[in-house]
Amino acid sequence: MGISSIVFIVLLVGASWLFARNFMRIRRNILLGRDVTINDRKGERWALMARVALGQSKMVVRPVAGFLHIIVYAGFVIINIEVLEIIIDGVFGTHRVLSFMGGFYDFLIGSFEWLALGVWVACAIFLVRRNIIKLKRFVMKELDGWPRTDANLILFTEIALMTAFLFMNAADYGLRLGGDLHYSQAGGSFPVSSWITEHVLGCTKESFGMSPASLVLIERICWWFHIIGILAFLNYLVVSKHLHILLAFPNVWYSTLKPKTEIINMDRVTGEVKSMLDPSVQPPVVAPHTVAGVEMTERFGAKDVFDLSWKQLMDGMTCTECGRCTSVCPANLTGKLLSPRKIMMDTRDRLEEVGKVIDAKGKWEEDGKSLHSRITDEELWACTTCNACTEACPVNIDPVGIIMDMRRYLVMEESKTRPALANMLTNVENNGAPWQMAQADRLKWADQ
């Protein structure tokens, strides 16, 4: 086994181990959320996942971004078949080990090249949309700092990876033109990179603008850059919004199948209300439960990430900050502080903050902060529950549920609300209507 094989195996194992460790940490964080069971209507869930996550059905609602995203997505999924070959080659020191597939292999490599070019162009257009055209949803305040850098880093990385892939093939093709036996024996077709071979590397059958040694060097550098880049990118996912490429699938599978405007019932309140209406019914016993080594008391509504369900936390980790939710939010469109995207980003950032405390101390210790340190009452009270955001989200994230749970905490635990709402609640309580109208007058309309 050559030295390069050993280096390769060390890198591969190291990167995979690091990724697995960090991914399990994300999983642990998500499971800090309240336990809910979601395993009904499995057939519908698989179909939904196939349509929305695999089929990108909600992405193409916006045709330009949708089309470009499908190219990048297809490119990512399909070109990664190539990674399989790269891994085998890397471990055993072979070259293009899958060449035995013959014509099919040529077809594969040819399609990868077209896709790589497509991904390259799509990412370039995405960079233009973010940094030159400055589409509104990409320049909003909540993206200042790391989120904007993150988005650009992802796009640059993908462009670099695709460039390396195409130059690797271009050098390979150049070596074949020069009659190098090692390279010529392997399969492959080079519809895109042959152009690079001729116009960038300056190699044709007739004139050879570069020594074979230089071509081998380019081929090797690009090969290593491509695979190291992919391993690095894999580990970048866990600190990036780009995690959506993995979580989009389970997130859609577990998303609600209920009508959008149905708000989830609080069963504990049902028990309390039943016992209030009928004294023979015992109020529910609320047993304290242990999370991250600490006994938690159950609250009404959501003060912190522990009070949200694991699915709501998964929503936060899945969000890729595309901002389609915010761009259709009636509150945001009319200048209110609320941005559904920010709700999701804040949920994720708070979860990661909590996770870091647990990493450092081995268990959760109060840090005097909560979700409400990031999300203000003003944001929460601006929501009309119209569900334009949940409709727009390409991966079925639900910001409204989090907003509702946080409102529940404000009202039921802190008695904090807007004065007019306090009046409304009093009216409903006293006379069964949100206005100060007597229940006895309910049928008066019929007399007039």
Place this chain on the structure above:
Amino acid sequence: MTEPIRVPTMAEFTATGETPEVLFWVGCAGSFDDRARKITKAFVRILTAARVKFAVLGTEESCTGDPARRAGNEFLFQMQAQNNIMVMNGYGVKRIVTACPHCFNTLKNEYPVLGGNYEVLHHTQFINALIKEGRIKVEGGSFKGKRITFHDPCYLGRGNGEYEAPREVLLKLDAALVELKRSKQNGLCCGAGGAQMFKEAEPGNREVNIERSEEALAASPNIIAAGCPFCNTMLTDGVKHFNKEGEVQVKDVAESIAEAGDP
């Protein structure tokens, strides 16, 4: 639609040992709000013309709890829900129709888990069925040739996936149905949902209903059709904001249908 109007209650039905075909859930807006009362009456005229055996709960009806739940008070919501369910189950209610998408959503989706299982219809679905069954006839009349646009209520459309019933009903008016730029799944909220109706808007640079009304007026309609008493209020205010109330009317689907039948 000139038949004399009578509004029987569930209590009256029960006293005679009869069962109504459907319970008309009037809702708080439909009971108390001056503008929404007109919608209530228009719908009753349609029910009467179609000889539907309907009943209301009258003074036994109480807020579904929708605004309480959305304002964060789950206790109050569940108190309201439990009481309403007790009343309705007591009468053996099976089928409910309501002209309010918020009541519709709550009764249909949020009551079952608390023991209230009913078939719940929005009044545009109910009217559509009456037309299809031939129980009422709708001719365009004064609506012929007019431009009508429909504003999708969030709680009917996006919330419960009903986009077609109100449109099918409106098409019976021989009018031109024009779609708003943001309609159906992409419809823009009027600004009233989520208990916003009962509070001042949070600070911003515009009211949501102004944004939506501007869009509706851009479609140059004669009538903006609504299917929700709260949307109706918000859009009426918005049209007034642009001083267009002389040219553009905001009408509930039921009002247009009831008027079309008038001589």
